[in-house]
Amino acid sequence: MHAYLRLLTIFYRNAIINELEYRLNLWSRLLLSLFWLGWSAVGVSVFYVHVDRIAGWSYYELLVVLGMFVITNGFRQLVLEPNLSQMTEYVRMGTLDYILTKPVNSQFMVSLRNLNIFSLNEPLLGAGLIGYSLWHLRHLPSPAAFALFGLLTIAALLVLYSLNLLLQTLTFWLVNLENADALVGSVVEAGRLPVAFYGGWVRWALTAFIPVAFVTTFPAEALLGRLDGRIAVVAVVLAALLLLAATTFWNVALRSYTSASS
């Protein structure tokens, strides 16, 4: 455990040195994030021109979901994109061979080796948006609600990570799977809005089949103090099961891996 923390320190120190080379990147990223955040907030406000609530959600409550979306999307850019999304590259270039001959857990290496440090602003912006919305709502969540929100956010990130790992592991057989990224991206995209906004079977599908509801809607509801406690249990169990499934799949895939050149 200690050794792995030490590794992460070194990895992320490198990531920072690496990205500081491109200072311009930092500012342009920040501007871009702000622009998109404003654009989405204004975009959804159009829905509320004539009504106060849609499917039980007021405008600022909706912004809490949007903030949650920005956080998870930021996590995707921060952690998933520079790591798991490189899997195709790893397999094709044979980099995976180097990873597998190192005396370190390979799943750890392909999942957390890099960090897109400049995307750190996204989760911060998302948290800011949530804070701003709660202030507007004059709603101060109880410590229990905060704790539940934290728990559900971790579960949400694990769900996203596991889905990504499951998809990327397919690379072992399909070699070229750069679209897996787009697929996970659209799962996250769908989480911009509360699942209640989607009609009938779509809502059902986004909860049960593709767990979009678990990624943004439920953590937001926890913060707003209106989440059914049983759902929290389901979220945690789901995250644990998906993580277990993804890890198992990864290990099975490794066994059948026959590297890029023969």
Next chain:
Amino acid sequence: MAISVQQLTKSYRVHHKEAGLRSSLRNLFARRYELVEAVKQVSFEVAQGEIVGFLGPNGAGKTTTLKCLAGLLHPNAGSAEVLGFTPHNRERAFLKQITLVMGQRNQLLWDLPAMETFLVNQAIYGVPEREFRATLQELVALLGLEPLLTKQVRKLSLGERMKCELAASLLHRPRVLFLDEPTLGLDVTAQAAIRDFLRAYNQQYAVTVLLTSHYMADVTALAKRVLVIDHGELKYDGDLHALVEQTAPYKLLRLTLQQPVDSADLTRLGEIESLNGLEVTLRVPRDATKLVMAQVLASLPVEDVMIEEPPIEQIIRDVFQHGASYA
């Protein structure tokens, strides 16, 4: 024994692809698979401290064997043992004692100086600080890395990068080195530098080295013992010089003449390998070399004579062409 391989067999399932749109479409639904046997029942042993060269054409099964030994591939049949471990279990204690270097692959952090990769590997292998400093110092001296350490990897030349790759791969003091084409694409000077380093390193630390290379010079310079592999089968295992003597029971006499001579006079002495004005190369039986030499000196107007072994490339080509088993 550092490495022991028994009846190792590895086959790949590759899908059969024909040219053309129609067959590509058909492939979309029903792929036809083919089993390609990359390595067939290969057995050999390598002692600690030995350098063994792998020779064979592209696709002969060299890299596959190496990957089985480094734990990257599960063999279909047979067994491999390295330092008492079964490689494909990839136990930490095993991985800490080996290293794999692939000429065409890069493990250095591209945008950072090589030193950063060294530090990463120090953490990955858990090398204590003092040991790390000492090892690094030695490697820097042996490879002449001093001026390279602070340059970004992407700004290094191919040869400089390979030196850094080697250093990065040796910081944890592995006992077994798997080197797959370590000099690929390097110029002659850089090749020689890598070779010299490997020889010195092997002598100093008695590490076991398994080396594949396209460059015969790498193998002849480093390995006394070679494994010749072709179509997945081990064709020869043994001393490089013995291979030369078995496969090429002749030597080459290179003559520089003072004036042209009748080719009939030359044929009497040996088989003419090449005839180019006053430069003549004769092929003479190994055990008659001295005798022929005396005759040449006595009967021809020679300026200069040299006795040479036939080039190893040619010998290897002979092994593959005749397909005979020399094992």
